[in-house]
Amino acid sequence: MNPPAHxxxxxxxCKSGCSTDxxxxxxxxxxxxxxxxxxxxxxxxxxxxxxxxxxxxxxxERLEKPLVLFNVLHxxxxxxxxxxxxxxxxxSTGCWxxxxxxxxxxxxxxxxxxxxxLIKRQNNAEATFALAGSTAxxxxx
Numbered sequence: 001m002n003p004p005a006h007x008x009x010x011x012x013x014c015k016s017g018c019s020t021d022x023x024x025x026x027x028x029x030x031x032x033x034x035x036x037x038x039x040x041x042x043x044x045x046x047x048x049x050x051x052x053x054x055x056x057x058x059x060x061e062r063l064e065k066p067l068v069l070f071n072v073l074h075x076x077x078x079x080x081x082x083x084x085x086x087x088x089x090x091x092s093t094g095c096w097x098x099x100x101x102x103x104x105x106x107x108x109x110x111x112x113x114x115x116x117x118l119i120k121r122q123n124n125a126e127a128t129f130a131l132a133g134s135t136a137x138x139x140x141x
Contacts, residue, residue, distance in 0.1 A: 007111030007134045008036070008118070011103025012046045012056065013089065014127040020058040022126045030122050030129050042110060043068055045102040047075060049093050068106050075101035083120040089128075097121060103132035110134065 010027060031037055041063075048069040050056050060067035072094040079085075081104055082097040089098055100121050107115045111134025119131035 007107055008041050009043050009045055009103050009106040009110065009132050010041055011099040011101070011106070011130040011132060012044060012059075012127060013098030013102075014046075014050070014053065014055060016053065018053070018055045018126040020055045020062060022124065023055055023059050024062075026122065026124050026127050026129050030119055030131065034119055034131065038063060038065075041065060043106060045070065045106040047072065047093055047095060047098045047102060068102075068109075070102055070105050074105055078104045081117070083117065097128075099128040099130040100132075103130040107132035107134040 012023060014023060027038070031041075043066045044056070044060050044063070045068045046053075046056060048071050051069055056067060075095045075098070078101040079097075082100050084097060084100070086097055089095060095101055100117060104115060104117065113135050115132065115134040117130060118133045119129070122129045
């Protein structure tokens, strides 16, 4: 039997104009505390409202990771799994928590299996971060 495949994804939310360096600092701080680094990350994700956000786009390019964006309806399916509900996030996006919802949505899409938040919502003055993972057991050939 093959060992489980692991998928790790970073969910991000940010204020308009948030810099790449601010996002990267938050990510590296949280991954270090968790005991992993960027090489273990499969993808970045956020809400489609951020499709033209320069800091997010530059971050994905710099890290050479795909950036997957989800619409509000897709993210709302993960509402009951959020550790925190932000009124400010809801007022600006229609989603109670971008980082956690997006991380969970992408972990399910990429890995399926057992999916959950590995690092719940963390934030600085400009951005929010969450790490989700999934463990899928591939079928035997």
